[in-house]
Amino acid sequence: xxxxxxxxxxxxxxxxxxxxxxxxxxxxxxxxxxxxxxxxxxxxxxxxxxxxxxxxxxxxxxxxxxxxxxxxxxxxxxxxxxxxxxxxxxxxxxxxxxxxxxxxxxxxxxxxxxxxxxxxxxxxxxxxxxxxxxxxxxxxxxxxxxxxxxxxxxxxxxxxxxxxxxxxxxxxxxxxxxxxxxxxxxxxxxxxxxxxxxxxxxxxxxxxxxxxxxxxxxxxxxxxxxxxxxxxxxxxxxxxxxxxxxxxxxxxxxxxxxxxxxxxxxxxxxxxxxxxxxxxxxxxxxxxxxxxxxxxxxxxxxxxxxxxxxxxxxxxxxxxxxxxxxxxxxxxxxxxxxxxxxxxxxxxxxxxxxxxxxxxxxxxxxxxxxxxxxxxxxxxxxxxxxxxxxxxxxx
Amino acid sequence: xxxxxxxxxxxxxxxxxxxxxxxxxxxxxxxxxxxxxxxxxxxxxxxxxxxxxxxxxxxxxxxxxxxxxxxxxxxxxxxxxxxxxxxxxxxxxxxxxxxxxxxxxxxxxxxxxxxxxxxxxxxxxxxxxxxxxxxxxxxxxxxxxxxxxxxxxxxxxxxxxxxxxxxxxxxxxxxxxxxxxxxxxxxxxxxxxxxxxxxxxxxxxxxxxxxxxxxxxxxxxxxxxxxxxxxxxxxxxxxxxxxxxxxxxxxxxxxxxxxxxxxxxxxxxxxxxxxxxxxxxxxxxxxxxxxxxxxxxxxxxxxxxxxxxxxxxxxxxxxxxxxxxxxxxxxxxxxxxxxxxxxxxxxxxxxxxxxxxxxxxxxxxxxxxxxxxxxxxxxxxxxxxxxxxxxxxxx
Numbered sequence: 001x002x003x004x005x006x007x008x009x010x011x012x013x014x015x016x017x018x019x020x021x022x023x024x025x026x027x028x029x030x031x032x033x034x035x036x037x038x039x040x041x042x043x044x045x046x047x048x049x050x051x052x053x054x055x056x057x058x059x060x061x062x063x064x065x066x067x068x069x070x071x072x073x074x075x076x077x078x079x080x081x082x083x084x085x086x087x088x089x090x091x092x093x094x095x096x097x098x099x100x101x102x103x104x105x106x107x108x109x110x111x112x113x114x115x116x117x118x119x120x121x122x123x124x125x126x127x128x129x130x131x132x133x134x135x136x137x138x139x140x141x142x143x144x145x146x147x148x149x150x151x152x153x154x155x156x157x158x159x160x161x162x163x164x165x166x167x168x169x170x171x172x173x174x175x176x177x178x179x180x181x182x183x184x185x186x187x188x189x190x191x192x193x194x195x196x197x198x199x200x201x202x203x204x205x206x207x208x209x210x211x212x213x214x215x216x217x218x219x220x221x222x223x224x225x226x227x228x229x230x231x232x233x234x235x236x237x238x239x240x241x242x243x244x245x246x247x248x249x250x251x252x253x254x255x256x257x258x259x260x261x262x263x264x265x266x267x268x269x270x271x272x273x274x275x276x277x278x279x280x281x282x283x284x285x286x287x288x289x290x291x292x293x294x295x296x297x298x299x300x301x302x303x304x305x306x307x308x309x310x311x312x313x314x315x316x317x318x319x320x321x322x323x324x325x326x327x328x329x330x331x332x333x334x335x336x337x338x339x340x341x342x343x344x345x346x347x348x349x350x351x352x353x354x355x356x357x358x359x360x361x362x363x364x365x366x367x368x369x370x371x372x373x374x375x376x377x378x379x380x381x382x383x384x385x386x387x388x389x390x391x392x393x394x395x
Numbered sequence: 396x397x398x399x400x401x402x403x404x405x406x407x408x409x410x411x412x413x414x415x416x417x418x419x420x421x422x423x424x425x426x427x428x429x430x431x432x433x434x435x436x437x438x439x440x441x442x443x444x445x446x447x448x449x450x451x452x453x454x455x456x457x458x459x460x461x462x463x464x465x466x467x468x469x470x471x472x473x474x475x476x477x478x479x480x481x482x483x484x485x486x487x488x489x490x491x492x493x494x495x496x497x498x499x500x501x502x503x504x505x506x507x508x509x510x511x512x513x514x515x516x517x518x519x520x521x522x523x524x525x526x527x528x529x530x531x532x533x534x535x536x537x538x539x540x541x542x543x544x545x546x547x548x549x550x551x552x553x554x555x556x557x558x559x560x561x562x563x564x565x566x567x568x569x570x571x572x573x574x575x576x577x578x579x580x581x582x583x584x585x586x587x588x589x590x591x592x593x594x595x596x597x598x599x600x601x602x603x604x605x606x607x608x609x610x611x612x613x614x615x616x617x618x619x620x621x622x623x624x625x626x627x628x629x630x631x632x633x634x635x636x637x638x639x640x641x642x643x644x645x646x647x648x649x650x651x652x653x654x655x656x657x658x659x660x661x662x663x664x665x666x667x668x669x670x671x672x673x674x675x676x677x678x679x680x681x682x683x684x685x686x687x688x689x690x691x692x693x694x695x696x697x698x699x700x701x702x703x704x705x706x707x708x709x710x711x712x713x714x715x716x717x718x719x720x721x722x723x724x725x726x727x728x729x730x731x732x733x734x735x736x737x738x739x740x741x742x743x744x745x746x747x748x749x750x751x752x753x754x755x756x757x758x759x760x761x762x763x764x765x766x767x768x769x770x771x772x773x774x775x776x777x778x779x780x781x782x783x784x785x786x787x788x789x790x
Contacts, residue, residue, distance in 0.1 A: 041720040042713070048724065049708075071691065071716045079694050079712050087708050296466065299474050313444075313482050317474050318437070321466045325436040328723055329443065 002182040007244045013358045017263035020353040025091040025143040030058040032265040040066045046332040049088040056343040059091040061268040065100035073139040081141035094142035096133040130174035138181045147175035149189040154223040161193035185212035203238035213244035233262040276334035279323045282341040295320040308340035397577040402639045408753045412658035415748040420486040420538040425453040427660035435461045441727040444483040451738040454486040456663040460495035468534040476536035489537035491528040525569035533576045542570035544584040549618035556588035580607035598633035608639035628657040671729035674718045677736040690715040703735035
């Protein structure tokens with residue numbers, strides 16, 4: 001990590017733990033709190049880099065697992081690295097690939113050296129250890145990189161979680177030792193499941209290592225929302241104030257607002273883009289499904305005061321028609337709206353922190369938005385059931 | 396049709412029958428020869444109106460059949476007409492809906508009054524006569540509208556084609572008589588199958604009616620390319636010089652170049668966009684399939700001197716990756732390239748007509764492009780077989 005990487009808290013909320021910061025990388029400065037759109041396969045689904053920029057996103061996330069299977073990190077490296085390959089020249093955060101590998105369930109086997117798994121594309125056996133995760137990310141040439149961690153299911157027993165957390169700690173050291181690139185900053189990951197003492201211990205241990213920033217892993221995996229909230233808030237409080245904090249895999253509007261209140265600086269999630277492709281669109285009143293009959297002849301945009309390209313150019317009726325007709329344009333326009341919604345939300349939260357009005361903003365937002373909590377809960381349950389199923393069959 | 400509609404031949408090629416013109420409508424002027432991208436369901440598949448404009452397209456085609464089934468022309472009319480509905484404010488040509496109805500095969504029955512058919516969406520029985528076709532198009536509020544014609548399969552016997560052609564003539568008169576909108580210009584359609592005398596007769600009859608322009612229907616339906624060429628060239632020669640001529644459903648690069656040489660001014664086809672979504676991309680050397688292995692690490696664009704957004708921003712390797720990964724962005728970027736390719740081809744042909752060098756342009760283009768003729772032939776055959784199949788089962 002070179003000297004171009006730094007992080008600065010520029011303003012803190014006097015009431016909550018929220019803070020506004022500036023995260024600098026050689027490829028650009030990211031005002032925080034920030035939301036990172038997810039580009040699993042070298043593209044934010046349906047969008048061009050120019051459109052991503054238009055949503056206000058300053059940094060994106062790319063999945064090392066997907067890219068290492070296809071087209072392969074060697075190919076990306078030969079083509080000049082990830083930025084040139086996908087045409088996004090702002091900062092990129094790469095994950096370690098571990099989360100996707102653990103999601104394979106029966107197709108993966110964890111050992112001290114690393115994880116043995118099979119490609120979901122062609123079944124060939126592969127190996128990912130801490131050193132490999134670092135090397136893959138160095139080859140992709142992203143700006144922020146993540147350590148390899150072992151992420152247990154949220155409802156795993158305490159002993160299993162303890163072992164996974166301790167292995168995560170040993171792997172964190174190995175990642176730090178093998179990381180060489182001066183053009184990339186490495187972030188550590190706190191595990192510990194839903195057990196407060198394991199989380200505290202993990203936060204203390206990971207924070208003692210010289211990472212550029214610290215992430216909260218293993219959350220929002222299907223556990224009840226109250227548990228996510230309690231664990232994330234408690235863990236964030238144990239991370240060093242002067243370093244960026246990253247809550248992985250969180251991206252529903254209500255969770256973003258809560259996360260900022262606990263002092264989180266970075267978030268990523270495929271949720272806004274994934275639900276968009278199902279016609280589920282964010283508004284300040286909660287989610288709406290544009291596929292539904294009431295929108296058939298609504299000549300107004302999805303949200304009247306939204307400044308996204310979709311709302312500036314098209315009626316809800318047109319989106320409704322495109323979804324009903326299964327036109328690919330539907331998925332694009334919906335994706336643009338949801339991304340702009342969450343990124344504008346981050347911008348407004350940052351502005352309110354700067355102005356000292358974040359607690360009011362938070363209260364007002366949640367008072368109106370809370371309506372759709374139930375919907376979110378159902379999706380969490382579906383995710384939880386899916387995670388359980390995949391764990392039942394082993395390698 | 397109001398006085399804002401006019402057409403002017405501004406320059407003619409002294410050797411071939413090619414001509415450069417200006418087609419004026421209340422919503423804009425279209426330099427001809429011109430290619431119209433096809434938006435079946437109120438959208439050029441995958442693209443926004445802004446992107447269509449960026450390809451250089453000045454006029455687009457919309458399908459009355461699709462829009463009348465979904466969302467329904469009443470809905471489009473209540474939402475302010477097709478332009479406002481889809482956000483495209485340039486000229487729009489609507490077809491009559493007849494071609495799609497006849498393509499339904501067993502689901503349609505032709506009578507003198509019109510065509511009885513069933514919706515391909517829900518099977519409900521519907522009726523389309525000349526007056527209905529005109530009324531639907533008036534409600535959609537496109538700028539150019541087409542008469543309802545009866546389009547027989549290309550290999551139908553002479554007597555069937557003769558009857559269809561005569562019915563087309565009677566329907567043309569009924570369309571003219573029922574057309575009222577001063578904001579819309581109506582075009583007649585010549586039929587006559589592959590029979591030169593029937594074509595001549597039809598051209599003479601249709602040209603005797605006071606249409607704004609004249610179209611060649613019933614071609615490029617799977618007949619051998621030599622037949623399409625001979626019939627289209629012969630028929631075009633019988634149409635009035637001072638009126639726009641439109642060759643319906645033609646859009647492969649080599650056919651566009653030939654069509655211009657016969658004096659055609661307007662073309663439309665879903666071919667450039669449809670093959671794009673299969674990864675088949677136009678280059679001056681012929682079509683390439685970007686999905687193929689040679690493109691995996693090609694860090695250059697699809698075509699080096701192409702000025703389309705895709706070629707300016709992305710490598711062939713990235714497109715290859717997106718197609719292999721089935722990312723929706725692949726279909727967009729390929730569509731943009733192929734549309735820009737055919738529209739730039741039209742622009743270059745027009746420039747060469749203005750400069751008096753069209754015969755050289757045509758010769759040079761076809762000398763290099765002809766390589767892929769075989770590929771096109773296979774697609775024609777597939778189309779022809781499909782047409783046959785659908786005709787075998789009747790209402």
